[in-house]
Amino acid sequence: MYTRGIRGATxxxxxxxxxxxxxxxxxxxxxxxxxxxxxxxxxxVFITVTSDLDxxxxxxxxxxxxxxxxxxxxxxxxxxxQGALPRCIRLMVTVNTTKSQKDMVHVYLxxxxxxxxxxxxx
Numbered sequence: 001m002y003t004r005g006i007r008g009a010t011x012x013x014x015x016x017x018x019x020x021x022x023x024x025x026x027x028x029x030x031x032x033x034x035x036x037x038x039x040x041x042x043x044x045v046f047i048t049v050t051s052d053l054d055x056x057x058x059x060x061x062x063x064x065x066x067x068x069x070x071x072x073x074x075x076x077x078x079x080x081x082q083g084a085l086p087r088c089i090r091l092m093v094t095v096n097t098t099k100s101q102k103d104m105v106h107v108y109l110x111x112x113x114x115x116x117x118x119x120x121x122x
Contacts, residue, residue, distance in 0.1 A: 001096050006104045008091040009112035017056040024058040034105040043094035044072035050088045
């Protein structure tokens with residue numbers, strides 16, 4: 001068994017509570033589906049948001065999913081680099097798996113596709 005990291009990012013149009021929660025849920029759900037994960041596989045999820053998103057904690061959306069009540073979650077602010085992608089939510093999902101790092105499917109949605117076009121499949 002190995003510990004692997006899966007990256008994901010998405011953006012929202014507005015600093016709106018429901019929009020942040022919906023986008024977070026969509027991003028994590030896509031990561032789960034693409035990698036065939038269950039909550040028991042997860043070590044923890046590290047969540048960052050850009051400083052222009054302060055209407056909600058993205059972890060609230062994850063905590064509300066079935067089976068995610070015991071998964072450790074941590075939210076933080078992204079480094080405020082000038083010219084960085086605005087209104088962005090990023091996830092680092094650590095998983096316990098027998099898969100190799102190259103088999104992890106990273107997910108970039110919406111405007112976040114520009115962050116890693118080499119990994120963005122959608």
